[in-house]
Amino acid sequence: MHMTTDPGVHNQSGGARATTNIGDAMTLRTVFTRDGEATDLPKFALGDSMLLPETAYQIVHDEAMLDGNARLNLATFVSTWMDDEAQKLYAETVDKNMIDKDEYPQTAAIEDRCWRILADLWHNPDVDNAIGTSTIGSSEACMLGGLALKRHWQTRRRAEGKSTENPNIVLSTAVQVCWEKFCNYFEVEPKWVPISPDHLVLDGHELEKYVDENTIGVVAIMGQTYTGMYEPVTAIAAKLDEIQADTGLDVKIHIDGASGAMIAPFCQPDLEWDFRVDRVVSINTSGHKYGLVYPGVGWIVWRNTDALPESMVFHCSYLGGDMPTLALNFSRPGAQVLLQYYMFLRLGRDGFTQVQQGSLDVAQWLSGQISQIDGLELVSKGDTIPVFAWKLKAGHSENWNLYDLSDRLRMKGWLVPAYPMADDLADLTVQRIVVRAGLSHDLARALIADIRAEVDFLNRLESPMPREGDGSHFHH
Numbered sequence: 001m002h003m004t005t006d007p008g009v010h011n012q013s014g015g016a017r018a019t020t021n022i023g024d025a026m027t028l029r030t031v032f033t034r035d036g037e038a039t040d041l042p043k044f045a046l047g048d049s050m051l052l053p054e055t056a057y058q059i060v061h062d063e064a065m066l067d068g069n070a071r072l073n074l075a076t077f078v079s080t081w082m083d084d085e086a087q088k089l090y091a092e093t094v095d096k097n098m099i100d101k102d103e104y105p106q107t108a109a110i111e112d113r114c115w116r117i118l119a120d121l122w123h124n125p126d127v128d129n130a131i132g133t134s135t136i137g138s139s140e141a142c143m144l145g146g147l148a149l150k151r152h153w154q155t156r157r158r159a160e161g162k163s164t165e166n167p168n169i170v171l172s173t174a175v176q177v178c179w180e181k182f183c184n185y186f187e188v189e190p191k192w193v194p195i196s197p198d199h200l201v202l203d204g205h206e207l208e209k210y211v212d213e214n215t216i217g218v219v220a221i222m223g224q225t226y227t228g229m230y231e232p233v234t235a236i237a238a239k240l241d242e243i244q245a246d247t248g249l250d251v252k253i254h255i256d257g258a259s260g261a262m263i264a265p266f267c268q269p270d271l272e273w274d275f276r277v278d279r280v281v282s283i284n285t286s287g288h289k290y291g292l293v294y295p296g297v298g299w300i301v302w303r304n305t306d307a308l309p310e311s312m313v314f315h316c317s318y319l320g321g322d323m324p325t326l327a328l329n330f331s332r333p334g335a336q337v338l339l340q341y342y343m344f345l346r347l348g349r350d351g352f353t354q355v356q357q358g359s360l361d362v363a364q365w366l367s368g369q370i371s372q373i374d375g376l377e378l379v380s381k382g383d384t385i386p387v388f389a390w391k392l393k394a395g396h397s398e399n400w401n402l403y404d405l406s407d408r409l410r411m412k413g414w415l416v417p418a419y420p421m422a423d424d425l426a427d428l429t430v431q432r433i434v435v436r437a438g439l440s441h442d443l444a445r446a447l448i449a450d451i452r453a454e455v456d457f458l459n460r461l462e463s464p465m466p467r468e469g470d471g472s473h474f475h476h
């Protein structure tokens with residue numbers, strides 16, 4: 001083996017050897033001087049030749065480095081920290097496909113345990129008769145929940161000899177975008193209940209104006225994405241009771257508990273929002289939000305097998321077994337389901353309470369600090385889920401807005417999005433912080449120091465901040 005990077009000069013033994021040595025030469029070149037890294041690779045077409053794995057790795061690694069730092073991303077609800085044992089388990093199980101229930105029966109059994117644990121946590125009165133599944137996230141879970149409502153309504157209407165032409169669903173304009181997708185993809189008319197300064201969430205107010213014989217259900221959000229606020233499920237249910245007494249319409253509730261369904265059971269145990277409320281037929285959550293697992297897992301549980309039409313369950317004969325499945329996807333990672341079970345075992349009720357309360361404490365400390373900053377006014381405090389938002393005080397300087405503050409914080413590495421509120425309040429710009437496990441008191445103090453410094457800077461401006469156009473920063 002010639003220990004040289006230049007076979008043309010040092011190799012005296014002819015063409016064949018020289019060809020081999022060109023390959024050797026490539027591996028010997030230091031990583032940042034190799035072909036591929038030293039030259040421009042095609043970005044939108046497959047390259048013709050191969051790269052060394054280290055070279056390809058370095059290129060992808062370096063591009064990912066340009067993304068924001070996930071731990072400083074205060075925009076996302078999705079987990080950005082898990083402990084070393086979880087990381088180890090993840091690496092060991094990354095090859096498992098959730099759909100291969102025949103081949104990975106233990107993973108399937110663990111999936112089953114997880115949704116039963118959730119059914120119990122959410123006070124399902126008869127867990128043995130409940131039904132649930134994991135999904136890729138809350139979006140898929142919401143689609144399944146919405147579809148079950150639609151299917152039920154259709155069955156009932158057909159039995160009554162009535163039209164199934166125009167199903168609608170009643171929801172707040174502040175729902176997460178997955179509900180707009182549900183309505184669009186599955187052809188259900190959204191009956192939007194507007195939010196207003198007096199009714200920042202769907203609270204039952206004037207609900208009778210929206211519910212009719214074509215209503216498949218009402219969505220109540222536990223942890224609105226804009227502000228973190230809870231919709232009062234018992235008040236919505238009471239209003240639906242009145243509507244039933246007046247009209248005979250028996251309208252059920254689906255709870256979108258993407259974030260709140262993993263906070264309320266631990267930190268607001270007396271709040272009734274779950275299966276304790278009779279009208280609640282199904283609940284979803286994101287395992288990858290306050291279920292404390294890395295992205296790709298969600299959950300949905302139905303009150304009982306009656307609430308999930310059997311027509312939605314597929315019985316596949318798969319590699320010799322009967323595999324009941326209920327999902328929009330076929331293949332998807334199984335590792336996250338194992339990670340969810342790991343978190344359930346690791347934390348138990350005490351641990352979840354400790355972690356979630358820790359996030360709530362940090363959120364409320366932060367919101368308290370922000371309420372004292374000149375020019376900022378809280379929209380929510382972070383006392384439901386550990387999420388809160390603020391706005392600029394009325395009469396504040398026109399020289400800067402919350403998008404400018406967001407940009408200034410980005411220079412320090414913090415991702416703190418500003419965005420317009422939902423439709424009817426779209427004139428109102430708010431800025432939001434999502435506190436997750438991993439945002440320690442120490443980091444929170446550093447964040448507040450940076451926010452204060454940047455607000456001071458902006459408040460000293462004597463002319464308007466130049467900007468290229470607002471509204472591009474928000475990720476639901």
Ligand SMILES: *Cc1c(COP(=O)(O)O)cnc(C)c1O
Nearest residue numbers: 137138139176178225256258286
């Ligand atoms: C995040 C969120 C969703 C979507 O959940 P994914 O797990 O990201 O698919 C739906 N509803 C609410 C209220 C959310 O906060």
